[in-house]
Amino acid sequence: MNRLLVVVNVLGKMIAVFGLTMLIPLCLALWLDDGAGWVFQESILVTLSCGLIMWLLTRRYKRELQTRDGFLLVVLIWAVLPAFAMLPFLFCLPDLSLSMAYFEAVSGLTATGGTVLTGLDNLPLSINLWRGEIVWLGGMGLIVLAVAILPLLGVGGRQIFKAETPGPMKESKLTPRIAETAKGLWLIYASLTMVCMLAYRWAGMDWFDAVMHAFTTLGLGGFSSHDASFGYWDSPLIELVAIIFMLIAGINFATHFVAWRAKNFISYRFDPELGWFLFIVLASCLGFALYLWFFNIYTDPLTALRYASFNIISVATTTGYSSTDYSLWPIFIPFWMLFLSAFCTSSGSTGGGIKMMRARILYQQVYRELITMMHPNAVTPAKLGKTVISSRVVFAVLVFIFVYIVSIVLMTLVLTLSGLDEMTAFSAAVACINNLGPGLGGIGPSTTYASLTDFQTWICSFAMLLGRLEFFTLLVVFTPAFWRK
Template sequence: MHFSTISKVLGILLMLFSITQLPPAIVAQIYGEKEVAVFLDAFLITLISGCCIWLPVFRSKNELRTRDGFLVTVLFWTVLASFGAIPLYLLDSLNLSITDAFFESLSGLTTTGATVITGLDHLPKSILFYRQQLQWLGGMGIIVLAVAILPMLGIGGMQLYRAETPGPIKDTKLTPRITETAKALWYIYLSLTVTCCIALWLAGMDLFNAICHSFSTVAIGGFSTRDGSVGDFDLVGAEFIIVIFMIISGINFALHFFAWRHRSIKHYLSDPEVKAYFFVLASTCLITVLILFTTNSYDFAHSLRYGIFEVVSVATTTGFGTADFSVWPVFLPYMLLWLSFAGGCAGSTAGGMKMVRVLLIFKQGLREIKLLLHPNAIIPVKLGSNAIPERVIEAVWGFFSAYVFLFIALFLANVATGLDLKTAFSTVASCINNLGPALGEATVNYSNLPDASKWILSFAMLLGRLEIFTLLVLLTPTFWRR
């Protein structure tokens, strides 16, 4: 472990992160809000802290290796979330405890979208902008994580695209090509955000809300500037645009990179994960719209409007709302909640287990049934025309097993804090899948949950965003041995 290099990277990260406290201060200045001083204080605290960490080790020349990368990745969210909570804690207009400030900050950076803040309609614009900015920055961090770090784990996901994805691993070092990859992905991410913003503005949103919602849409975050979320604007065109960009952001960004570099969409059309992704979205939308219409919940036009939006929002783990799906009839609330477990594609800003893992588990299940009839047959698991290595299949099952056991443990811990079963189950599901909306006592927001539950759910958010093993590997004795 190169702790000097890790400290150097962490110090640089904090100094860079301190700059993100300035745009909200500028927004506060533009709108004549008193929050300017708080954001400037947070900027100085973060900058000085970063300098204090960086200065003693700034001459370190060691390169980051695999273990260092894991630790830096975990620190990226935990440390930045801690410093990101500073302005939220200091702001008098929010009056948040340390627990609530950290929960809100981590929820933003992990693009979960679970909030403890109420009265968004009346908050200063600088605070609203800051929350959206946290999600946008976290979304970019997720993409870099997926391309640069997760392939090292071999847990079924981005390593399936390892042969094509730019910036993989050379020996055990993080290579300079990762910088090139991150830069290319940054341009794609920024381009999607700008395009989404312009489209929302043309659809009727004012510029401020268009910027804020483009941030949380492309990051698949779900924070809004209104208590009633996107539905509060009552703009059909804006809802349609958000649906399109949620779908786009739920697709592997490596495919966006290929489409951009080769000026072709054939990678989308031939990718098995994308096909499964669209199939699940389309079939779930159809079921939802039919049930809403046949149960007279809405007329057909509104069943179509609300059904499609909520399905895409939950399936991509964005968490925006145009209607309260928790009161929908039959099994719809639970179907949508379970849908978030699959999430979007690997290498996207979406949460959940990722569609490619669900697809591989399904195909493995079919293979086991065939092997019962033909025990001596050699039947490979394929994605498209490519046979998947057995190591990847084993890794996917290992990931799924860890996911299930951790979910059960977090659920029981949440129940122990005094929550009812419905609230405990749905909040853990929502946070570990980085979704946001939940059922029961957390239908509106998470402010009424006990502090112990919020810390448990914060851990769940971190687990989900780091794809479990990235965090768990730090808890093993082997990781710390020389």
């Protein structure tokens, strides 16, 4: 119980700060007079006061956080912040149900990017800005989570990255370590966002769209201010900019950080995920471009390459933009795209899924198993790049991937049980757990999650949190052992 109060103290402070970030859309709303000014004023009022009250009431429990508090804090941040992030949606759109508003906020803060809103082009700009901003803020949190916190907590084999995180991290206290790491990563993240925004503007977006889409590109969050997503512009140049920055954001931010500090590109060469990520994604683009051209879905090879590349990279990096309704392509292609979204992104990025690092360890373990069957006494150490990995980590990775797969199976079963057809149910499970966004069937790229029932919407929100917190962070908090002294 004490643990909860300690964590609520930190959480309260974060909620208050989060409330202040609503000042940005408030300013936009007031400046444009788009009618949503009062929405953000009330939201800030509620959020700030709740945060401050939580903080003040638990002040006397303040102490240095321990590792185990970390699990709880992470879970509460991603489960409770959306309850405040959804306030502008609730106030501005009176028809929106609670489940849908919470879904939209979770989708933003987990950088999933599936939406329940339609008529995006007619929303007040400040509301769209807020949608982009929560993706971006969520992305900030996710990078720090991935690079600094989950490795410390030892979730799903991430402890191998403990040694590689930048900054004076080892063996010091929890909070300053994380703060130090965070600062460096955020600098990179913010700089890349700025560059991306300028590139979008240069390629033909207006200033507002450039800012909003730079937010959701770097966060790999996929929210757009247009119902047609990138189909709105129908511009190869804008799509090219998006492709480049989605690929950049799919790389480990720790690698970007090291490259930036060393002022050279050596770190990219030694990134154990980068090569595989680019190779698999680009080979898929090329292969399916040929396929789409060969089967005359696009008569021109360059058009085929354009549509294949943008949509495949968008799904593989778990961004979730679309430039056409790819669910109408031969079903093999969308299936392969969902498959890619499961494992392509790097472990220190804002992407979802099991991450390339774990996929590589799994692949290697299969190979080791074959060798051991033929030479029962042979010892082949597990490696990632040149680093030898302990059995402990390999176990953690294998178990992680299982829990991932079992979660998809169970979510699919629950959603079909609730009455959803099999294609929508399965793709919703995959798209939410991978934090991808759009699925197939009833939640395909040309439609939204709005058709789901309340129950199904809550399940999808839970699935997004489960995937984003890498299962174990969430599961651990539900074990009785966690709450014992």
